[in-house]
Amino acid sequence: MNEAPNRNRPAREVIAGDRRYVWHPFTQHGTEGEPTVIARAKAATLFDADGTEILDLVSSWWTCTHGHAHPKLNAALAKQAAEFEHVMFAGFTHAPAVDLAERLVRLLPGDLSRVFFSDDGSTSVEVALKIAYQYWINRGEPRRTLLLAFDGGYHGDTLGAMSVGRGSQMFKPFRDLMCQVLVLPYPATFEGDDAVEEREAGALSAFQALLAERGQSIAAMIIEPLLQGAGGMRVCRPSFLKRLVETAQAFGVIVIFDEVMTGFGRTGTLFALEQADVVPDLVCLSKGLTAGYMPMAVTVAREAIFEAFLGESFDRALPHGHSFTANPLACAVACASLDLFEEEKTLERIQAINLRHRELLAELQRRSDVTRPRVLGSIVAFDVKDIGAYQSDESRKLKAWYLAHGLNIRPLGSTLYLMPPYCITDEEMSRAYAGLIEGLDSLKR
Template identity: 80%
Template sequence: MNDDRRSPRACTSAAEEVLARDLRHVWHPYTQHGTESEPIVIARAKAASLFDADGKEILDLVSSWWTCTHGHSHPKLNAALAEQVNRFEHVMFAGFTHQPAADLAAALANALPGDLNKVFFSDDGSTSVEVALKIAYQYWINCGEPRRRNLIAFDGGYHGDTLGAMSLGRGSQFFKSFRDLMCEVMVLPYPGTFEGDDAVDEREAGTLSALEALLTDRRDAVAALIIEPLLQGAGGMRVCRPSFLNRLVAVARDAGVLVILDEVATGFGRTGTLFAMEQADIVPDLVCLSKGLTAGYMPMAVTVAREAVFEAFLGDSFDRALPHGHSFTANPLACAVALASLALFEEEKTLQRIARINRSHRAMMAALAARNDVTRPRLIGSVLAFDVKEAGGYQSEKSRRLRDWYLAHGLNIRPVGQTVYLMPPYCITDEELARAYAGIAEGLDALASGAPSAP
């Protein structure tokens, strides 16, 4: 039966059954089941909104972990998926290929700058990073420089939860338990900036000279540098300037180090351009994409390499080939929806929609900057972020109270520690944005008065 036609009572009891089964059998991600409240059962989603079983609307202001781009349940994306599923659902990808994968690879190569032409498919952001690391590592072996094995990353960086990806985010409190398993990574300070920051030049210069010093010391030992371009996501929505990124890449290139851009979160419009790298006018050796790749529909990722990197893997022996692959590599359903999503960027003039969101956020940022309880407001593309003074770290009591208050008031906003941010789907309307801004301010007022609790 269609959920919409159920009576509210039937919906509620069906939802209660779902919840009961969930509580008995499901282990949720990034969740302390000993303290966390019950999850909300979602019955349907449309555009920028999620709806629970009772029909209560929740604005999805974090785009469901930054995956949803054009909006939930978009008719054209639904149709692309349905059309592909009626042809075939999946086929192994070694020794076989298919139109959705070949077309998507060509479309991505066309959309990306420079000669980023060779697309390696995988399943999620973390695996796209693992693939990039393995390519970088083996590239130097294949090039006869096996001593180049160290990696450079940035403090506050987050690249995923698999072992290699975790090593890159080794400073993160999330990964304390796994430090002994990690590979060696050199971590540089990240010169994050914000509105009204007058010390950014100094911090950027500090990072660049730290990189230069490191590369002078260990010039022939470094395989690759990896960075989330312009916006560190999980590290607290920290923004850096395109000019800094441009200079950073130039320094790495001078030392022959491979540059990996992790655009898992920034790709597909989040920073105002299709890819963040465009604003810094750089072409990396490898780029990781996921999340918005399929508009949030299907788990899929790609690692795209420049021609020269791919060519280092060619030869007569399998030893030079990349020994990596997943059962669901280049899943045709995911490829079909990713292709349709790329087309929507043109059809719906999505970058203009993002520019509209950016203008709207800018006015809100001014209001936030005037508050005593807010610090470091920042804005890039469709992402507005700020820190709440004395809100504590990840999952702190205050940050959870704030999250719960927002949810209870129909807003899916999940602070990362002290950082509150909005990263809405691009279809969000002006009225919905106004609702989000009003809610943000009310939630902060409630937190300040010490009583943000459910209504």
Template identity: 50%
Template structure:
């Protein structure tokens, strides 16, 4: 019995229809931008393994940092105790962030980073004696994770329809998804801003917070919006005293070209959610970062105003050691110029691809992320396409009709060029 069929007999995989899915590919090792299967086939990881990997697989500096930390302290309860890796990590992140973002709350993954932000925002108003604020506002097509609170604000992403009945009050506004040469972008932005304005006029006193993935909606299909539009959204929300949560679980740590997407937007949220790239893709860890102003609303002599939330592995020292090492790598000139190189490659090769394959549309690039869509007039099967990408040893995972590249920063210009050429040949042949 092969390892993949033994797996099938035991393991229930995420986002998988187990009845119809192919047997999973057995990966035995990773090195740099490649993953290797049991037959030693090397797959170029163009999606950073669900957007977590920053510096390539099996990065030696991060591996060593985890090893050294494991020899000292693997874990300790984080209520009533603390440790150096957690404090140092937060100090280093704080130095990168605006002074406003000064308080760090740990959890384990992107969904929990969002749950924490939502719960904090809700409880902030409760602690202030404002008991009416029980609604969250989000964008159509946003995705914030699969736990209940996160699902609730990602309810129009298409992933969570079965759970509608269990959701609490929340409102979505339209998202001005845009791309190169989009003639209607201003109209879409205007409509979205009008919707928000109307909502705020009518319901601002019931709104606890607004949540968004700044600049790029990941799971919704790498849908991009313009920074100035988002800045206007934030200004409007500020006028009505609405708390702002930026979910940078995917966009954080250089993906959009800056360390964090909010820097490009030019405004600072009340809550910043980080995970995925936080540890460079080595260990599950998350942070919800907020202001002293929010933090102070939880201080009193009564435990009921405290934030009573935590996870067994909160601030795991190994995760913190990995995150510190990953952050050091991110800030090197080498990585910063690799981020620029990836962006330049997208800007060079994507237009060629679009020109070469007439049935592609809506190309867009933001930092290290490039995306385009297959025209719906052409019959295609995403399953076939995925298989053909794998046959050419490219790890790509289209989101419905959207194909995107979100590679680790270890990828070279030649590897990206080669990937674009292979994608062109597959798509051309496919139709």
């Protein structure tokens, strides 16, 4: 098979052009080495310009679900492109958007029944925060302005999303721009944790005390259900999440589930909320929504929230929208992705990945440098004693080692994790595990 670049431009030229003209995300250009030029991708594998294989073990920032360049997703995209690529979404609508909205509503529990489209995870969170804030104004309770979030949570990089993600400690330069957010303790747990109940009780009582003191001024609470992603793949138990949500809703606090990362199978169920058996008031979805093909997001609201925005005056309407709202190409791919979940029995595949992860865990637990192992759905994660904080020398070294050995594995601070696309084969998983461990050993040399 010809693994040559799919464009005529030689890789050297691409890199030179990149150096000269491009500003990359989350990148210190003063120290970062050369980027890898990707020429094509198939299933769980990326191919660089020389045809070298790289296993995409973080699903390209957690977006890719069924695998890269899936023929059915490609076909759905091409079919929609041949019909029309985009139309503004105020005063116009189209079948791909309505099909997708209807299907999402059927898959979500309770009366989560109104779908607001936006562009990416951050904007879906921004929309949720604005809906929650304006909801109380529309209801005649404008003193409900405070937002609650969790220590270690991450919700995106726009101003509102950064504010509720301040517990992740990522956004130091922007402190003064952020809106007021109260940060609650998050009872992260792991395999063999015997203090989890105590930690959960502490978190719940801190929450209850806050509600008793300031409940009437709290607009909304936001959480990544079951798993904080960027904060270091930190897991909490479904039973804790359930009690948290019930407590918040008893005080009328709007509960926002940020399922931008957890949605579409990552935690073993289509949505993480299923495991806690609760109905949040707003749900944010992106990343896996389009199987990683197109930037799109939705914020799904309960019907009662939508109704609070109805009236004769535009003042009650949500004054928010994006040029590419409900892009038909993205909607068509998202619908095709939902078909694949059924056709390819994707949730069963995820269960098989989970079982393999558990075997790996048994091996990891014998290592003295590994702590806090955890497995959830298609994700395995653990902390490594020898690695320092985010962007530490060791973590950069390790990332480079993995890449040089054909593995896209990126430490999150001292946390190592795998989150493969669901199409990963048994052989690829074995290769990933062997490389993961060899990389850890390389730190000691």
